Amino acid sequence: MIQSQVNKGKIYSGVTSLASDISVVETGLMQLTVKAGSFTTTGDKRLGIAPQTFVLLSDSVFNLTSDVAMTKFYKAELGVDAAGVVDVLMRSRIDDYPDAPVGWQKIHDIVFEFALPPNTLSLDMVDILVLTVEQGFPAGTTAADWQMQIGQV
Amino acid sequence: MGKLIEGQRDPKVVLIEKQEAKSKLIFGKHKRKKIDSLSKAELDELLTAICQRLGIADEAGNLL
Numbered sequence: 001m002i003q004s005q006v007n008k009g010k011i012y013s014g015v016t017s018l019a020s021d022i023s024v025v026e027t028g029l030m031q032l033t034v035k036a037g038s039f040t041t042t043g044d045k046r047l048g049i050a051p052q053t054f055v056l057l058s059d060s061v062f063n064l065t066s067d068v069a070m071t072k073f074y075k076a077e078l079g080v081d082a083a084g085v086v087d088v089l090m091r092s093r094i095d096d097y098p099d100a101p102v103g104w105q106k107i108h109d110i111v112f113e114f115a116l117p118p119n120t121l122s123l124d125m126v127d128i129l130v131l132t133v134e135q136g137f138p139a140g141t142t143a144a145d146w147q148m149q150i151g152q153v
Numbered sequence: 154m155g156k157l158i159e160g161q162r163d164p165k166v167v168l169i170e171k172q173e174a175k176s177k178l179i180f181g182k183h184k185r186k187k188i189d190s191l192s193k194a195e196l197d198e199l200l201t202a203i204c205q206r207l208g209i210a211d212e213a214g215n216l217l
Contacts, residue, residue, distance in 0.1 A: 034155065057154070058154045059155075060155025061155060062157050063157075088154070088156070089155075090158070093160035094160060098159075098160045098161065101156065101158075
């Protein structure tokens with residue numbers, strides 16, 4: 001079952017430019033679909049990096065499989081491939097994750113690692129944490145309620 | 154759109170799992186038996202499993 005809560009995938013943009021309307025839905029017993037949308041980074045003023053918006057033009061559909069004997073793990077990330085196309089990369093592992101394709105540049109995690117027990121036939125019983133970005137601050141709070149992280153110079 | 158890359162099993166890990174499963178079976182088979190009551194074939198089997206478990210013998214039972 002897909003979830004996104006504070007400390008479990010959901011983040012607030014605060015006063016930054018961070019934004020995302022990319023969503024993840026279960027579209028079959030063992031199928032996840034990452035819906036088309038856009039993701040805007042925070043950038044970094046101190047390093048002179050401007051926020052960037054990446055557009056995922058079409059839905060990405062993934063048919064997952066469980067192993068007969070071993071727990072299998074999956075995770076997915078948004079990134080840019082060698083041709084400069086924004087895409088979603090889903091990887092699985094039992095032992096170690098395979099390398100990303102040559103030229104792949106990760107932008108952000110979209111589906112956080114989750115485990116499929118052996119012989120899983122439906123994602124309904126599996127906790128799948130996904131990224132969601134809410135604008136501003138959690139209800140009832142303002143910037144003053146949150147300690148600003150400014151880093152060390 | 155969307156790339157799915159399924160991770161492949163690490164052959165070394167798979168081999169270790171196989172050896173562990175095999176040695177568990179063998180240890181289980183001889184459990185609670187006195188060592189001096191085992192036949193030479195059983196002793197060979199047990200010794201091979203122990204050496205494989207220690208990582209000093211390969212799957213065929215050759216000492217490394």
